[in-house]
Amino acid sequence: MTTTILSTPQAQPGKQEPTGYETPKPLRLDELHGSLSDPVLGSMTLLNEIAGRYPEAVSFAAGRPYEKFYDPAQLHLYLELFTRHLEEDLGRTPEQVRTALFQYGHTKGLLTDLLVQNLAVDEGITADPESIVVTTGCQEAMILLLRALRTDDRDVILAPAPTYVGFLGAARLMDMPVRPVREGAGGIDVDDLVTQIRRARAEGLRPRACYVVPDFANPSGLSMSLADRERLLEVAAAESVLLIEDNPYSLFNADGRRLPTLKSLDRRRSVVYVGSFAKTAFPGARVGYVVADQLVEGVTSGEGPLLADQLAKLKSMLTLNTSTISQAVIGGKLLANEGSMASATRREAEVYARNLRTLLDGLHRHFPAPGAQVTWNIPGGGMFAVLTLPFEADDAMLEYSAARFGVLWTPMRHFYAGVGGTHQIRLSFSVLDSERIDLGLARLAALVHDRTTKR
Amino acid sequence: MTTTILSTPQAQPGKQEPTGYETPKPLRLDELHGSLSDPVLGSMTLLNEIAGRYPEAVSFAAGRPYEKFYDPAQLHLYLELFTRHLEEDLGRTPEQVRTALFQYGHTKGLLTDLLVQNLAVDEGITADPESIVVTTGCQEAMILLLRALRTDDRDVILAPAPTYVGFLGAARLMDMPVRPVREGAGGIDVDDLVTQIRRARAEGLRPRACYVVPDFANPSGLSMSLADRERLLEVAAAESVLLIEDNPYSLFNADGRRLPTLKSLDRRRSVVYVGSFAKTAFPGARVGYVVADQLVEGVTSGEGPLLADQLAKLKSMLTLNTSTISQAVIGGKLLANEGSMASATRREAEVYARNLRTLLDGLHRHFPAPGAQVTWNIPGGGMFAVLTLPFEADDAMLEYSAARFGVLWTPMRHFYAGVGGTHQIRLSFSVLDSERIDLGLARLAALVHDRTTKR
Numbered sequence: 001m002t003t004t005i006l007s008t009p010q011a012q013p014g015k016q017e018p019t020g021y022e023t024p025k026p027l028r029l030d031e032l033h034g035s036l037s038d039p040v041l042g043s044m045t046l047l048n049e050i051a052g053r054y055p056e057a058v059s060f061a062a063g064r065p066y067e068k069f070y071d072p073a074q075l076h077l078y079l080e081l082f083t084r085h086l087e088e089d090l091g092r093t094p095e096q097v098r099t100a101l102f103q104y105g106h107t108k109g110l111l112t113d114l115l116v117q118n119l120a121v122d123e124g125i126t127a128d129p130e131s132i133v134v135t136t137g138c139q140e141a142m143i144l145l146l147r148a149l150r151t152d153d154r155d156v157i158l159a160p161a162p163t164y165v166g167f168l169g170a171a172r173l174m175d176m177p178v179r180p181v182r183e184g185a186g187g188i189d190v191d192d193l194v195t196q197i198r199r200a201r202a203e204g205l206r207p208r209a210c211y212v213v214p215d216f217a218n219p220s221g222l223s224m225s226l227a228d229r230e231r232l233l234e235v236a237a238a239e240s241v242l243l244i245e246d247n248p249y250s251l252f253n254a255d256g257r258r259l260p261t262l263k264s265l266d267r268r269r270s271v272v273y274v275g276s277f278a279k280t281a282f283p284g285a286r287v288g289y290v291v292a293d294q295l296v297e298g299v300t301s302g303e304g305p306l307l308a309d310q311l312a313k314l315k316s317m318l319t320l321n322t323s324t325i326s327q328a329v330i331g332g333k334l335l336a337n338e339g340s341m342a343s344a345t346r347r348e349a350e351v352y353a354r355n356l357r358t359l360l361d362g363l364h365r366h367f368p369a370p371g372a373q374v375t376w377n378i379p380g381g382g383m384f385a386v387l388t389l390p391f392e393a394d395d396a397m398l399e400y401s402a403a404r405f406g407v408l409w410t411p412m413r414h415f416y417a418g419v420g421g422t423h424q425i426r427l428s429f430s431v432l433d434s435e436r437i438d439l440g441l442a443r444l445a446a447l448v449h450d451r452t453t454k455r
Numbered sequence: 456m457t458t459t460i461l462s463t464p465q466a467q468p469g470k471q472e473p474t475g476y477e478t479p480k481p482l483r484l485d486e487l488h489g490s491l492s493d494p495v496l497g498s499m500t501l502l503n504e505i506a507g508r509y510p511e512a513v514s515f516a517a518g519r520p521y522e523k524f525y526d527p528a529q530l531h532l533y534l535e536l537f538t539r540h541l542e543e544d545l546g547r548t549p550e551q552v553r554t555a556l557f558q559y560g561h562t563k564g565l566l567t568d569l570l571v572q573n574l575a576v577d578e579g580i581t582a583d584p585e586s587i588v589v590t591t592g593c594q595e596a597m598i599l600l601l602r603a604l605r606t607d608d609r610d611v612i613l614a615p616a617p618t619y620v621g622f623l624g625a626a627r628l629m630d631m632p633v634r635p636v637r638e639g640a641g642g643i644d645v646d647d648l649v650t651q652i653r654r655a656r657a658e659g660l661r662p663r664a665c666y667v668v669p670d671f672a673n674p675s676g677l678s679m680s681l682a683d684r685e686r687l688l689e690v691a692a693a694e695s696v697l698l699i700e701d702n703p704y705s706l707f708n709a710d711g712r713r714l715p716t717l718k719s720l721d722r723r724r725s726v727v728y729v730g731s732f733a734k735t736a737f738p739g740a741r742v743g744y745v746v747a748d749q750l751v752e753g754v755t756s757g758e759g760p761l762l763a764d765q766l767a768k769l770k771s772m773l774t775l776n777t778s779t780i781s782q783a784v785i786g787g788k789l790l791a792n793e794g795s796m797a798s799a800t801r802r803e804a805e806v807y808a809r810n811l812r813t814l815l816d817g818l819h820r821h822f823p824a825p826g827a828q829v830t831w832n833i834p835g836g837g838m839f840a841v842l843t844l845p846f847e848a849d850d851a852m853l854e855y856s857a858a859r860f861g862v863l864w865t866p867m868r869h870f871y872a873g874v875g876g877t878h879q880i881r882l883s884f885s886v887l888d889s890e891r892i893d894l895g896l897a898r899l900a901a902l903v904h905d906r907t908t909k910r
Contacts, residue, residue, distance in 0.1 A: 025703060026751060026752045027749055027751045028751070028752045031606060032603045032606060033603055033606055038767070044771060045757075045771070050803045067557055068551050071553070072534075072553065093733050098522060101530070101739060103737070104736070104738040104740065136778070143773055148491065166772065169771070172772070174775060175530060283775075284556055284776065284780060285779070286591075297482070297484065298483050310491050313496045314490070314628060317627070318594065319774065323591070323778040323780065325739065325778065326780050378608050412626055431740050439868075
């Protein structure tokens with residue numbers, strides 16, 4: 001069959017432009033959704049733009065996983081492993097495999113069984129498969145939760161300040177205000193959480209949930225103690241507030257000691273667990289998931305009874321399904337590692353642990369204690385540490401640092417919804433090697449010297 | 456490095472349950488976002504649930520592409536082709552290819568150049584690469600647009616009634632009211648569009664855009680004439696309303712005659728074009744895109760000047776990127792077909808055209824004119840036709856039809872935001888063969904006989 005487009009503008013050279021109509025007015029930014037005028041949404045673009053202009057700089061800015069162990073051949077292998085799994089383990093016919101790989105599928109995804117295994121093996125979490133929704137990265141999981149929990153202007157969410165900028169952005173997109181909670185040396189300050197919940201209620205607001213990254217948080221690098229985890233769970237139950245536990249980094253501990261996730265300690269279905277394969281497999285796949293085993297009352301007959309079922313309904317109008325190809329590749333990686341991403345990422349975890357040691361050793365050398373002009377925290381793992389400087393570290397200072405000293409970092413103020421972190425910077429050490437870390441710290445020391453001697 | 460989880464619930468058998476706290480109350484549906492109580496979101500789940508209980512029925516319900524030409528080996532081939540394209544055509548080093556396939560990437564996607572070629576080859580559209588954002592299926596493109604255009608309670612969007620349920624659901628998710636526009640035998644009624652725009656303005660509302668599928672619309676199967684397309688463009692310009700053109704089906708014309716898309720006729724940047732690979736490649740990939748070349752005033756320096764740049768900002772907080780693996784597979788399919796999905800889908804287009812003829816012939820045989828109890832429209836292509844029945848065709852009737860006569864279809868009322876389509880059903884003929892179509896129509900005729908003789 002050959003098809004001809006009957007008439008195109010090119011085919012009508014003599015056709016007159018319609019008259020009497022104006023070219024539509026350009027759109028104005030203030031006629032678009034408020035999030036688009038919010039610095040939170042623009043900040044990452046801006047930081048990437050600065051970084052892009054200094055490709056030779058040592059970058060402590062990029063929060064990306066180490067990539068030298070990636071190999072395109074793995075994609076084929078994992079696809080193949082998952083296809084064989086569908087055929088051999090699940091007994092699907094070739095036609096059913098074809099349908100699973102190519103067609104629209106079950107909104108909750110193709111990986112729920114493999115995720116049940118993974119959660120048991122790596123996290124000691126016993127998950128009901130029906131409580132899991134595979135998402136387009138954990139970002140979509142946060143969007144779904146924020147959408148579900150926002151009924152009207154009274155709903156608010158709590159999060160430590162500083163917090164992951166992707167969560168702040170997602171909340172802004174879903175019109176959900178974020179109320180900050182103080183963060184101490186051990187992560188979220190549970191006493192302040194209680195204070196903030198009660199303050200919000202006194203203002204007539206409904207605090208629906210608290211977002212928290214208990215292990216090696218982005219950006220602070222901090223982790224919660226076991227006692228604080230248990231207290232946090234008690235507070236959540238007592239105050240009838242959900243906890244949204246985001247766990248991208250817990251496998252990357254530097255000392256071989258891991259604390260249990262909130263979800264593994266959760267006996268009252270207080271915790272919605274958000275998982276990511278961006279750091280344990282690779283970001284491009286855009287595969288994450290949410291475990292939401294909370295019961296929902298009042299649902300239509302025929303619908304499942306869990307919050308996960310409601311999140312799946314929202315997903316069916318947001319992205320319909322998570323890419324089957326991406327799911328197959330992640331499924332293949334899980335199969336290749338008997339369900340354990342801890343085992344799959346052993347080499348990466350060693351790189352991060354070594355880099356963290358190099359960073360902390362280097363900081364001691366470059367900023368010896370007596371001066372105490374520069375201080376930092378001591379994360380137990382993850383990808384991030386935070387430095388406090390004796391001068392303001394804003395975007396202009398970043399630009400100065402890049403242009404004059406060839407070193408990039410992230411101003412911490414971008415991780416505060418309101419004000420905060422003015423003198424702090426985040427150092428990410430995940431994609432560097434020891435020499436670059438040392439070089440970057442030497443350049444950072446030169447910046448500090450420059451700014452402090454000029455005062 | 457070996458890691459021990461220091462303490463898990465299982466490891467503390469003697470540990471007391473904390474006392475003094477209640478198990479959190481279950482969530483209530485009315486405490487979740489309003490969209491979750493809207494029939495629009497539940498309707499597809501409900502229809503799938505009914506269909507799932509009658510696997511032996513002939514299904515005119517599924518709006519899926521024909522899948523017998525799919526082959527898992529294609530995934531490997533396309534991945535390989537795209538990888539080679541990055542290396543050989545774009546001169547990327549192996550390290551850069553690895554980064555492109557595995558890491559976080561440019562929010563607008565990896566495929567913009569291939570899409571520029573595809574739009575020129577298949578649609579006669581000249582697109583600025585910077586105006587394109589690759590999305591997680593066209594569903595995400597609609598979400599981005601609806602989010603961008605919703606600033607406050609005055610913003611509304613227009614769409615023909617009936618319209619694609621995924622658009623109605625996306626609008627509900629983004630809190631954007633949809634105002635219905637009448638549909639005639641030639642698609643959207645442009646006069647009624649003007650009436651509805653003015654009526655909305657008289658109510659103090661801001662009609663921001665009109666959603667339209669000019670070719671073989673889902674669910675109606677109808678197409679707009681060239682004259683109506685040109686009038687629609689004039690009205691959009693005169694009224695300063697954007698047109699959101701969704702084009703999943705235009706390649707599937709049954710008679711070899713195609714009309715130009717609105718975007719190819721657009722001389723005033725009135726049209727935002729939404730493209731999909733769900734029907735031309737495969738749904739599981741979840742790859743779509745949006746062409747948004749509208750200028751936006753008031754943006755921060757360093758940001759791009761187009762609506763596409765604002766949509767990319769929203770996307771950076773919704774899904775971050777579109778799956779790189781999915782993009783690579785779709786890119787490979789484009790490369791294998793010199794950028795032409797029309798050429799890539801020749802066999803599928805033949806199946807759909809043949810099925811449409813079989814359906815229309817069968818309808819004539821099973822429902823001869825004199826009775827005129829059953830009428831239908833005559834689509835020029837696509838995947839759908841609409842029947843009008845002499846009795847109400849609701850979900851209960853669908854259940855009756857499936858249980859007693861073994862035939863499934865879709866009640867048209869699900870495609871009306873408000874009321875409408877009570878006696879109409881959508882017949883999808885994309886995944887059937889001629890025998891199943893004939894069998895299904897015979898069963899449908901039996902249902903009609905049953906319902907009309909019982910009266």
